[in-house]
Amino acid sequence: MKKIVLATVAVTCLAGSAYAADMAVKAPPLAAPVATNPWDVAFGAGIYSDYNFRGISQSNRGPSVNAYFEPRYNVNDSLQLYVGAGGWSIDFSNKASAEIDIYGGIRPTFGKLALDFGVWYYYYPGGQCYNAAVPGDCAYNGNILPNAPLGGNVIKKDLSFLEYFAKATYTFNDNIAVGGAFYYDDNWLNFGFDAKYLSGNVKLTAPSNWLPTGYGLYVSGEVGHYWLGTTDAFYGSIRLPDYTTWNVGLGMTYKVFTVDLRYYDTDLSEASCNAITSDFNASFSPTNITAINTNGLGSKWCGQAYVISLKADLTYGSSLK
Structure with a gap:
């Protein structure tokens, strides 16, 4: 009897081992890790009622369009390298x-x-030169502008x-972000001096439950200060004034689109603005005659401006897949 029981146990153990071995053989292999492509591309375009750059109109207070293309390489989750071109x-x-940027x-x-x-790098092709005060000066700075600004600009x-x-x-949460930036220009607008620009900004984003799915709402603002310098002889070796600029705006987003209404100042x-811009629409006033703006012309390119824009910003990795 004892032999029969031992034999039964042995057969059962062998059968169990065989079954376990069979199960091990038939078990599915572990899934391979999903490969993540470190490359991505951001691109977008926009239309603006005025291209205002750090408080100064770049488009004669008129509409402007822009577009950009930016390949990116994500070294890891915390480090990204990028290059880009835009206009x-x-x-x-x-x-x-x-x-061209x-x-x-x-x-x-x-x-x-x-x-x-x-x-x-800010590249401005197609320019022409004008300096009536110094005959031949444009020979060293490009061709003479046929329809040049009048009045000594x-x-x-x-x-x-x-x-x-x-x-x-620094993003505190989904609703509050603050930032700062420092820019150094080695030869700002080819005036002959280096310049520095320091700014701070804040962005407040509305809670997601305030709006329908896909929509977003924000308020943002920036204050910046430009430190300029003394021009080269072409511009009369004058000390251009430092200045402060600010903007505040309200924006709404829908998926990849943004509509933004912004105030700049x-x-x-007007006299200092003309000395910086040589505005071809500048107008004369005796009050605009200053030590650095002796022709009395004044420009409105640096004054109050309301700008509305419509932009689309996409990334291949998240927007198109």
């Missing part, structure tokens, strides 16, 4: 009608803190310049 339609006093940089993030370090053919920047944004007088 704006402009209306400068030297008859340049386009701004070429840029690149690195974006590290540390939790709620996002940083951005890079370099930006002067302008170079080439206003292109290189800029280095550092930005930081500066503390520049």
